[in-house]
Amino acid sequence: MLRFILGRLLVSIAVFLGISVLLFALVRSAPGDPLDMYFDPMSFQGPDREAALAAAREQLGLDKPLPVQYFTWLGEAMRGNLGRSLVSGRPVSSVMTERLQNSSSLMLAALLISLLLGIAAGLLAALKRNTAVDYVLSAASLVALSIPVFFLSLVGMYVFGVKLGWLPTAGMNEPGGGALSGLRHLVLPAVILGFSGAAAYMRWGRASVLDVLDRDYMVTARSKGLSTSRVVWRHGVHNALIPLITVVSMQIPTLFSGAVIVEQIFAWPGMGRFAVDSITARDYPAIMGFVMFVAVLVVLCNLVADVLYAIVDPRIRL
Known part of the structure; x- marks a missing residue:
């Protein structure tokens, strides 16, 4: 029985990793820029806006290659840190727990x-x-x-x-x-x-x-x-x-x-x-x-x- 459970557990881990890779790629390939929610487009325009977007993108790690972003996210997720909401600024894990x-x-x-x-x-x-x-x-x-x-x-x-x-x-x-x-x-x-x-x-x-x-x-x-x-x-x-x-x-x-x-x-x-x-x-x-x-x-x-x-x-x- 123990061998049966361990075998199913290994299969489940492999399935989970495959799902995480697929979903991360799908979400990141969606059209639009998530940083649009960070700034009011009417608040400022021009170089100041571009500089602010670049700084926010660097702070959130969105300027790194996708594989680096994925492994960074997965490592933090395994420790229970799902990042912060781009809208509320609260930890996603806290909001999800509620x-x-x-x-x-x-x-x-x-x-x-x-x-x-x-x-x-x-x-x-x-x-x-x-x-x-x-x-x-x-x-x-x-x-x-x-x-x-x-x-x-x-x-x-x-x-x-x-x-x-x-x-x-x-x-x-x-x-x-x-x-x-x-x-x-x-x-x-x-x-x-x-x-x-x-x-x-x-x-x-x-x-x-x-x-x-x-x-x-x-x-x-x-x-x-x-x-x-x-x-x-x-x-x-x-x-x-x-x-x-x-x-x-x-x-x-x-x-x-x-x-x-x-x-x-x-x-x-x-x-x-x-x-x-x-x-x-x-x-x-x-x-x-x-x-x-x-x-x-x-x-x-x-x-x-x-x-x-x-x-x-x-x-x-x-």
């Missing part, structure tokens, strides 16, 4: 809702296949997958925030509000994100369990007189976990990096809004910090998924 804390509460709540609803509905639909329960759950999942998340967010805001007045529709908390106020702000965006993810988990869970139920070892277990619940939970669900592990490992980075629409609609100051603001401002250190965070998250989730595969099915270690 935004990550905000996103974590939203994404973990959404993931928990997705898993509970999706896996339970998928298992129920598989056990009740070709019945009214199966048809209703399958139709509901298709409807949920078809509804754009921005439309679902606007409907939720209108119904539960405007018409009923049960839940707030913007921000993370009220001024001076406590934990209860923060929880009320969390409910609506988390449920909307969780509902969208649950539909995908339901489809995958149903297909995985149905694939397992007709296997020879399931028929053998039933023929031995084992109860239906024991056969399903001990043999069925256990062997149907691998596809679900794959889906969840891909969904976690998507939740942190792809929930831009929900965070924008609900004015949630998370990683998604941080990415949009950084790209709009051409803030290269912030863009690189965000993209590398997502890359590390993808690599780590895939590494954890590989380890879980080996735990669920020991044959994979070979």
Whole structure:
């Protein structure tokens, strides 16, 4: 098992380095000059502006060759220093830590809702296949997958925030509000994100369990007189976990990096809004910090998924 994990870890490190080189080259090759955000073009013109730009470029190391810039950035990033934002002047790592804390509460709540609803509905639909329960759950999942998340967010805001007045529709908390106020702000965006993810988990869970139920070892277990619940939970669900592990490992980075629409609609100051603001401002250190965070998250989730595969099915270690 240890040899298997070390092998996957070495592959993950190589993938991470390849991603870092590619992304650094792509970001640096984007049109425009990041130093345009440093100076107001109307403040001064002519030689003074050119001299100021040259001094700032030298100070930030942007005058060095790209390979030197890359290795300098990578060395600092390995020590946790992602540079300073060109817009705010604050360390990128500090800004990302604040935004990550905000996103974590939203994404973990959404993931928990997705898993509970999706896996339970998928298992129920598989056990009740070709019945009214199966048809209703399958139709509901298709409807949920078809509804754009921005439309679902606007409907939720209108119904539960405007018409009923049960839940707030913007921000993370009220001024001076406590934990209860923060929880009320969390409910609506988390449920909307969780509902969208649950539909995908339901489809995958149903297909995985149905694939397992007709296997020879399931028929053998039933023929031995084992109860239906024991056969399903001990043999069925256990062997149907691998596809679900794959889906969840891909969904976690998507939740942190792809929930831009929900965070924008609900004015949630998370990683998604941080990415949009950084790209709009051409803030290269912030863009690189965000993209590398997502890359590390993808690599780590895939590494954890590989380890879980080996735990669920020991044959994979070979």
